[in-house]
Amino acid sequence: MPELPELDPVVHGKLRLAVLSLLIGVEEADFTWLRQKTGSTDGNLGAQMLKLEEAGYVAMEKRFAGRKPQTLYRMTPVGRKALAAYVSALKSLLGAAL
Amino acid sequence: MSNFEPHNGTSREDLVERVTLMETTIAEGRQATARFGWIFVLWGLVDLAGMALQWERPSSMWNWPVAIGVGMVLQFAGVALRRRAGSESVANTQSRAISAIWGMMGVTLILYCFTAIFTGKTYGPGYIAAIFMTIGLAHAASAIILRWPVQGAVAALWWAGGLACFFLSGIWFLAIFCVEMLFGMVFFGLYAMWLERKSLAAPVEQHA
Numbered sequence: 342m343p344e345l346p347e348l349d350p351v352v353h354g355k356l357r358l359a360v361l362s363l364l365i366g367v368e369e370a371d372f373t374w375l376r377q378k379t380g381s382t383d384g385n386l387g388a389q390m391l392k393l394e395e396a397g398y399v400a401m402e403k404r405f406a407g408r409k410p411q412t413l414y415r416m417t418p419v420g421r422k423a424l425a426a427y428v429s430a431l432k433s434l435l436g437a438a439l
Numbered sequence: 440m441s442n443f444e445p446h447n448g449t450s451r452e453d454l455v456e457r458v459t460l461m462e463t464t465i466a467e468g469r470q471a472t473a474r475f476g477w478i479f480v481l482w483g484l485v486d487l488a489g490m491a492l493q494w495e496r497p498s499s500m501w502n503w504p505v506a507i508g509v510g511m512v513l514q515f516a517g518v519a520l521r522r523r524a525g526s527e528s529v530a531n532t533q534s535r536a537i538s539a540i541w542g543m544m545g546v547t548l549i550l551y552c553f554t555a556i557f558t559g560k561t562y563g564p565g566y567i568a569a570i571f572m573t574i575g576l577a578h579a580a581s582a583i584i585l586r587w588p589v590q591g592a593v594a595a596l597w598w599a600g601g602l603a604c605f606f607l608s609g610i611w612f613l614a615i616f617c618v619e620m621l622f623g624m625v626f627f628g629l630y631a632m633w634l635e636r637k638s639l640a641a642p643v644e645q646h647a
Contacts, residue, residue, distance in 0.1 A: 353457070355457075355460065358460060358464075362460070362461045362463075362464035362465045363467060365465060366467070367530060367531040368531055368532070369530050370530070378467055379464075431454055431457060431458060435451070435454055435455070
């Protein structure tokens with residue numbers, strides 16, 4: 342029996358997976374939009390974004406929109422590859438379960 | 440399901456939940472567009488005000504330039520206020536395509552209308568018909584990108600109004616103009632604003 346693939350623990354977290362799935366459909370998104378779409382809190386989202394940044398899956402940029410600071414995130418090529426690998430692993434696992 | 444052992448501490452239900460979560464959030468991200476409903480309401484009201492001025496003072500060539508100028512100032516002010524309030528921002532190919540269509544339609548109509556007004560060549564049904572058809576084109580392109588049948592119906596309304604200009608005149612022409620502005624701009628914009636508010640109130644999923 343072939344060995345089942347491992348799931349990337351950084352991608353597997355629910356909130357991190359939601360954020361990566363949101364970011365894959367956009368070029369960039371700000372913190373407020375991500376928080377609103379995920380229904381998360383500032384603290385929780387901030388902590389998860391830091392983990393994604395540390396893994397190199399997202400890149401962060403701080404800008405000013407008028408006088409208001411804005412924190413923008415975009416998915417990196419490494420993040421795209423990680424999500425694609427996660428989807429592939431998920432398919433294998435679910436395929437094995439059917 | 441058969442022989443499925445928990446893997447990485449996750450059950451099959453967990454994995455299926457992840458798949459559902461991804462499907463929902465990917466769709467949400469792709470559908471994200473800028474908030475635009477208020478701009479339709481604004482321009483519908485501005486155009487109705489312009490027509491009211493034209494009705495009151497038919498000989499003045501400044502009616503429309505004043506109305507359009509006020510509309511532009513209000514739109515810039517609205518955009519600046521939203522930025523200042525720190526409205527959430529997201530950029531994707533879809534939102535850029537929609538912005539390009541409406542932005543370039545605005546430039547086209549301003550060049551067309553101002554040149555026609557200042558050269559005194561706004562007579563004939565073709566002048567207004569071209570404006571209606573252009574707005575219909577922008578709505579139709581936008582409807583195709585967004586896969587939004589309601590906006591497709593609004594495009595058809597504008598095109599029908601453009602065609603009707605060639606068959607109607609006098610008070611009927613005014614009636615068509617008001618119907619287009621009310622249904623194709625103001626009410627459509629209010630509906631878009633309602634949808635935007637609804638989408639803001641419903642996050643993808645609550646996370647612990």
